[in-house]
Amino acid sequence: MTETAPRAIAIGGSAGSIEALNHLLPALHPGLAASVIVALHLPREQPSLLQSIFAPRCALAVFEAQDKEPLRAGAIYFAPPDYHLLVDAGPVLALSIDPPVHFSRPAIDVLFESAADAYGAQLTAVLLSGANSDGARGLLAVQRAGGTTIVQAPASAYATAMPQAALALLAPDHVLEPQAMAPVLNQLHSRRSL
């Protein structure tokens, strides 16, 4: 059997994105042939509740990202509050406390750009609802590396600034409502497509 390149789905969001994730993550197939890495803007002071919110609803295993953790296919990893989350060679997860980007740590650009370097064309990046411009440059990096880009349809977003900033910078492969995202991701990253 030939070695299959690791694949990943990187997801970024801010205000209003948890609702979008509620449509997206529980609808991902248990046999998904990609790691799912999620960076959301969160309050810095509190522990994240994302793992406990999503674990009971998802077919995939849900984790808070740990530094140097090897990425597994069919698992969801959330960035911890107040740390940037990056993908390093391996591929493994890597944390950093470098200064905030777009006033945010974790920042979506940081995740997307590092994931684009690590996965190249094997990456799909999804940018959700949010009120600033984080993620747009990262999405462009994903596109330049040959990856697939998906932006939440602004009309379906609680906060439109983030999707619109991305649409102003690049023409993504898909502009979708949250309900339509999981089928596309399941299709792109099914076992068969390897």
Added chain:
Amino acid sequence: MPHTRRTFEIEQQLLVEAIYRRYHYDFRGYAQASLRRRLQTALARFNCETLSQLQHLVLHDAAVFPALLQYLTVQVSDMFRDPEYFLALREKVVPILRTYPSLKIWIAGCSGGEEVWSMAILLREEGLLERSLIYATDINASALQKAEAGVYDIERVPGFTDNYTRAGGAGSLSEHYSAAYGRVVFDKSLRRHVVFSDHSLATDSVFAEMQLISCRNVLIYFERPLQDRAVGLFQESLCRRGFLGLGSKESLRFSAHAAQFDEFLPGERIYQKKAQA
């Protein structure tokens, strides 16, 4: 554009090697992704198109390297960052530290010094500062100078104070600094118990026996072999049953030295060296 990416990777390795050979700063074992990000930021600052151009500057213009070093090492920190960690030190570790006649404490990778002053204040409030010596080390000389000066913008004080309170601060943070001209400066009486020193976890060795080592959010910047080297130094440096505190998202789980430590307070990432280790 995988071709460009691969080229950047090659140039990054060459630059890091050049820095090591020319200036003996060793970034060869640093985690690649965050280093790449910092170097990308540095390119703009030095008006370079490529890392090869930056390498040329670094090798031929002695003024460039100290400036580049700020991009490679400066991290942001806070006083009493992760207040639960300092609260745990105060409530669970200090009672044991109290049993030692004298204390040596190492803040490894102290950057701008916020953690050093936090530790000194905690020790003072617990009545331990008089018998304590804090070693604050970093590889970045200008960060060390900043740490030693103990001067911070007054805009940061509300955040410091909030953390201080949540960390179980016994009095008022303002008892430990004076304010003037939009800045605060931490007390000279704290400073008498701190030694600031240049030390690299990548190339230097152990210099004293410690009861407590705090090294937070430093190991995340290292790849596994360099992490192992650093934790090995800590293990060597700690006294029997000495304490090691890590950042809130760090763990010894993947470390080659994990078996030589007990999880003293797993939630707060405080480890204790085993008696026989």
